[in-house]
Structure formats: structure tokens, C-alpha cells
Amino acid sequence: MAQASVITDEMRAAIGKESEPVTIEVDKTAVRMFARAVGYKDLIFYDEQYAKSKGYRSLPVPMGFLGHPVYRPDRPSRPAYVMAFQTPYRRVLNGGTDIEYHEPICAGDVLTATTKIADIVERTGSMGPMLLIVSETTYRNQAGKAAATFRGTLIQY
């Protein structure tokens, strides 16, 4: 017998719904901080003149960097896809990350991100029953082109 599902109608109805667009600024200091944390030595991530000499508009983003949503203390700081569904699970883990760039993203770009829940799956693993929430965020650049796609898996268990 299958266990009772923890996926509610509300959760099922949320699959595929696009969020409100979020504005994301990609700035030079943020690119440098990210690159420094990853330990990059390549100056294209730090020195704008050098990056331009290599054909970039400004500092390009290292793999994984998609800018930061503009922070406002009067709005939730957690991204919309980490929405709190009522589930029996208390603990949350990051299950995986999939980032694909379609167009170059550089400092100075202003991106517009929309997120949807792509899938919700139940599974039983070594930690017992768990819920996998797969979100997909599309980042469009100022020209309206899809510049990157982020897929994240959030595990609740």
C-alpha cells in the first residue's frame, strides 16, 4: 500500500504557475565577491579594463552567479520558490543546482527573473520519506532575451 501523499491540492495547483517578476542587478562588486569566494585567479572577474580587452562588455559572471535580487527590508528575503507549504517535514536541504547560460551576463546587466515550481515529487531515501520541490527560474536580460535558466531542487524531510 502506498503511503498517504503529503502533496496537497494546493501544492499541485501551484505547479507551473509563474511568479511575479523580480528585478536583479548584476554589479561589479558582487561579481568580485562571488569570484573571490570561489577562488578564481582570472582577472576577467575583477578588472573591468582587462575584461574589456578580452571582449567582454564588463566583468562577466562566473558559473553560478546570477546577481542578487534587490534587497528590501520590507519584503521577504527568501526567494518566492521557498514558499512554505504545510507539510509534515521540518528540515530542509538543498538537493541540487542546474544552471545554464544562454547569453553572456556581465556586470551592469539588469535581469528580470520569474520562477515557477516545475515539479513536486515524493521519494523515500536514506533519511526516510522526503519531498522534492523542483523550481525553475528564467532570467531575462534588458534586451528581453532569456539569458540563463536556474533549476533548483529543495528537499524537505
Next chain:
Amino acid sequence: MSEQVCFEDVQEGQEIPELRQECSSQRLVMWAAGSGDFYQIHYDKDFAQSSGLPDRITHGALKHALLGRLLHEWVGESGRVKRVACQYRGMDMVNEDVICHGVVTKKYQRNGENIVELDVWTETPQGQKTTPGTAAVSLPSRQPT
């Protein structure tokens, strides 16, 4: 800068040079600031232990980014890292090295680009694969089209 790797140089099954990085608590704090992920299990030992963990753990997304750096350093100035996808299957503890690996699985041309696909993963110093994944990069050709 090492010599530029070209599409013609690459073969399926080829291993790329590994990248070994220490993930100290300072590193994890820098990552928290750089990424905007301030979850305390990554830098607050008391908080991590009260969450049932033996100690602070390295951010999954930092391992993803390190896999990106592994590829960036391999593809050189004229290559591009297009996609990195990975799953966080096991935990890496603070102050332990994360060792990044990649093996070429496929190469082909698409829309005028020379695409190379790889299996990528991170290992603990004990050899446990904690972060398996796949990636795609583009490389320059020796015969420009």
C-alpha cells in the same frame, strides 16, 4: 595562462585536471556574503550541531561554483562554461578539502558551436563522491569555420 585547449584535442573518456580547494570557515563566510545564503548551518557550529549535524557543512552551491571554476580553468580564455548541473548527495564538512573532477563524455557541434559534455563531481579527501553532476562547455576549433 596555460595553452588553449581546442575542440580537436578533446576525446571522450579524457580526464581534466582536478581542482582541490580547502573549505575553511573563512571560505564559507566569504561564500555566504558572495552568494547571499546566510543559513547558519554553514558558519555557526552551535546552530549546526543543534540541527543534528556533526559540524558546519560546506554549501552545496559553493561546490557547484567550484565545479564551474574547474571547467573555467580547463577551457581557457577562448572556451565558455555553459551549463553545470549537480546533485548534493553527501555532505562535506568545514575545513575539509573539496576535490573537483571532470571526465569528457561527449563532443559534438551544434549551431556553429563546439560543445563538449562532461561528467563532473566532487570528492572528499576520503574519496567519497558527494556531488555528482554533468556539464557542458564550448571550445574553440583549430579550424575556424
